[in-house]
Amino acid sequence: MKNDLKNTIKIFHGPQHPGITGNMSVELDLLGETIKRAQTHVGYLHRGFEKLVERRTVVQAFTIVCRICVPEPDPNEENFARAVENLAGLEISEKAKYIRTMVLEMQRLATMFLWMGGQAGSIGLGLIPQWSVCDRDYMLDLFEELTGGRVYHMYAFPGGVRRDLPEGFLDKLSDLLDYYEKRIIVYNNTFFDNVIFKKRAIGVGVVNRDEVLKNGYVGQTMRACGIQKDVRKDMPYLMYDKLDFDIPIQQDGDVYARAIVRRDEMLQSIRILRQIIKQMPKEGDILQKIPKHRKFKLPADDTYVQTESARGAMSYYMAGDGSEKIRRMQVRGPSLVHAYTLLEKLLVDSELADVAMTMNSLGICPPEIER
Amino acid sequence: MAIDVKGVLSPLSAIGTLFEHPRTLTYPEVKKDIPIGYRGFHINNLETCVGCASCEEICMNDAIDMIHPDREYNVKNTSGCIPRIDYGRCCWCSLCTDVCPPGSLKLDNICTHADCDPDNFLYMPKNHKNIGEEAS
Amino acid sequence: MDLASKLEKLSLELVQKQDYLYSVTIDFERLESLLLSFLNEFGYITLDSINCRDDLEDGFFTITYCLQTEERDHVVMIQTKIQRENASLPTMHTIWPQAEIMEREMHEMFGVDFPGHPTLIDFALEYWDNMPPLRRDFDTLEYVNSMNPFREQRNDALDAKEEMKKKREAKKAAKLKAQQEAEAKAALEAQNNPSDEVKNEE
Numbered sequence A: 001m002k003n004d005l006k007n008t009i010k011i012f013h014g015p016q017h018p019g020i021t022g023n024m025s026v027e028l029d030l031l032g033e034t035i036k037r038a039q040t041h042v043g044y045l046h047r048g049f050e051k052l053v054e055r056r057t058v059v060q061a062f063t064i065v066c067r068i069c070v071p072e073p074d075p076n077e078e079n080f081a082r083a084v085e086n087l088a089g090l091e092i093s094e095k096a097k098y099i100r101t102m103v104l105e106m107q108r109l110a111t112m113f114l115w116m117g118g119q120a121g122s123i124g125l126g127l128i129p130q131w132s133v134c135d136r137d138y139m140l141d142l143f144e145e146l147t148g149g150r151v152y153h154m155y156a157f158p159g160g161v162r163r164d165l166p167e168g169f170l171d172k173l174s175d176l177l178d179y180y181e182k183r184i185i186v187y188n189n190t191f192f193d194n195v196i197f198k199k200r201a202i203g204v205g206v207v208n209r210d211e212v213l214k215n216g217y218v219g220q221t222m223r224a225c226g227i228q229k230d231v232r233k234d235m236p237y238l239m240y241d242k243l244d245f246d247i248p249i250q251q252d253g254d255v256y257a258r259a260i261v262r263r264d265e266m267l268q269s270i271r272i273l274r275q276i277i278k279q280m281p282k283e284g285d286i287l288q289k290i291p292k293h294r295k296f297k298l299p300a301d302d303t304y305v306q307t308e309s310a311r312g313a314m315s316y317y318m319a320g321d322g323s324e325k326i327r328r329m330q331v332r333g334p335s336l337v338h339a340y341t342l343l344e345k346l347l348v349d350s351e352l353a354d355v356a357m358t359m360n361s362l363g364i365c366p367p368e369i370e371r
Numbered sequence B: 001m002a003i004d005v006k007g008v009l010s011p012l013s014a015i016g017t018l019f020e021h022p023r024t025l026t027y028p029e030v031k032k033d034i035p036i037g038y039r040g041f042h043i044n045n046l047e048t049c050v051g052c053a054s055c056e057e058i059c060m061n062d063a064i065d066m067i068h069p070d071r072e073y074n075v076k077n078t079s080g081c082i083p084r085i086d087y088g089r090c091c092w093c094s095l096c097t098d099v100c101p102p103g104s105l106k107l108d109n110i111c112t113h114a115d116c117d118p119d120n121f122l123y124m125p126k127n128h129k130n131i132g133e134e135a136s
Numbered sequence C: 001m002d003l004a005s006k007l008e009k010l011s012l013e014l015v016q017k018q019d020y021l022y023s024v025t026i027d028f029e030r031l032e033s034l035l036l037s038f039l040n041e042f043g044y045i046t047l048d049s050i051n052c053r054d055d056l057e058d059g060f061f062t063i064t065y066c067l068q069t070e071e072r073d074h075v076v077m078i079q080t081k082i083q084r085e086n087a088s089l090p091t092m093h094t095i096w097p098q099a100e101i102m103e104r105e106m107h108e109m110f111g112v113d114f115p116g117h118p119t120l121i122d123f124a125l126e127y128w129d130n131m132p133p134l135r136r137d138f139d140t141l142e143y144v145n146s147m148n149p150f151r152e153q154r155n156d157a158l159d160a161k162e163e164m165k166k167k168r169e170a171k172k173a174a175k176l177k178a179q180q181e182a183e184a185k186a187a188l189e190a191q192n193n194p195s196d197e198v199k200n201e202e
């Protein structure tokens, strides 16, 4: 090991590198263009959510959980709400469940578009990010109408959702889905079938299939290795057991396979959303009555909930202690293990130019590592 | 090695978008209409605000201060105070508007404010009549 | 469930918490062997996360290991309690590589020691020399106030409860005053009136 690193130079890739999806850096030891050792460093974005939550009542804590992950806040909200509901024994109405499922799937689509921008941008295809970020913005417009916020929605409240659907919302969503279906064909032509992307991505960042399950890799990293697991199917929450969808898989485990899995998941999301539009109940409560914020007490118990986010399973551990505050909330997103256990290993003996691409395709999101 | 003909040619279809209408707005002339219900700046109906400080209590960012207004608007105001919001701290979570008992505090869909002096981010919610009447 | 009977042989109880969530509580001495038998015998190959909860009042940390099978269709939480003072846990990084980073984080945030862990270096907080921040006796508000001043322009904020009291008292005083005034007026009138009445009568 020592000898390997003899003639290397050390560079920091990040925290201000455009290919990094947030504030994080990878310390690389380079021999020419080849990476000999990689070490992940975080700490540029530590905001201490897990500690902040302990100081607040449940209702107050609800407003900061969405900030744990910037590109996709909704799985966090959903996890928080479901954990509180589990602890407090709240039952939410069918309509609220449908709305939440819809929001999660909308968020998945929006995140995928943002990912596509990052993935294409990291190999220098400058056109795709411009398009895909624009396409994501149409989804954000819908969010704005539904929840009142573009990125941080603060919508899935313990006990339901905070607002009812605006008039004509489902029609607008349905129009947008038509548009997205057309766009995905365009992206197929320009990005997924693009010979540049194929040449760069095929055979790079191959994840060893035998490690996947044991090391707790989740999401597309797992499914691109041919393991057909998805929290939505295995431990269905909300309305997912009433909806019909497939889990796309690929066998190669490289960057390209993960990209294809993501594209197929976008199509599945569109399919799920179409079913939701059809099945959405017209009438129904959207929010359970919950006690006032000083009187909302959680029992001394703990729970563990999982949601499938656009990058893999996102889990929350939550414990109450009989008072109105949450005793402990721990976030376990996909990024922590991917950025350390997996990325440090994958980067060894790969090229410097592939770092950003590999990182992007693993779905690493630093805000969620540090919480 | 065989050449991937499709992979070479199909990305060229992007040239077609040169002739499409741009998706962006020419900003100052054309503005995006912000939907009703957007969580923008606060408005407060001082005629119905009862000065109960519920909004101050629930705000976990300590963004709300209760201060005396320039004159008395509501004789039923129990403390004679109205909220003022520090926009350096507010996160527009709208919890304060949810708890307001008479429903006088609301979020408007106006959301532009630029200033180089941080003290000007202490924002007095605009007095706005006719809100909260449905609620009471 | 199959697992329940297996655990019964070890005189442990499997508690169902939610639809897909089970929990086992075990004392610290048997933790390592139980984790190994979950991995090797019961087929729980994935370590999903390691959590630590600070039960300050009772003086211990509650540690939770979340395990999943290959099917990933349910989660088992294995919980144990360790002393808060000089807390130490066996490291699992040789069995589950991802435990390395989870333990590093727990070391930084709670001050739990892991003998034999190769990289107990800084995780997110570099050059931190205070108490491990996620312990519950670490007061964030105090820390923040000692580091950052509050904005001075906000010093004119009033305490609404005080103001309410003041206003109530002012109202009472005003009422009292009004009453007194009225009485005084009445008395004055009573003084003046007889003559008026007399005049009127005349």
Ligand code: SF4
Pocket (backbone or CB within 6 Å): B044, B048, B049, B050, B051, B052, B053, B054, B055, B056, B082, B083, B099, B100, B101, B102, B103, B104, B105
């Ligand atoms: S705005 Fe509403 S909550 Fe705040 S003091 Fe006035 S009445 Fe009370």
Ligand code: SF4
Pocket (backbone or CB within 6 Å): B058, B059, B060, B061, B062, B063, B064, B085, B089, B090, B091, B092, B093, B094, B095, B096, B097
């Ligand atoms: S919107 Fe939220 S952060 Fe802003 S003043 Fe109201 S409660 Fe506080």
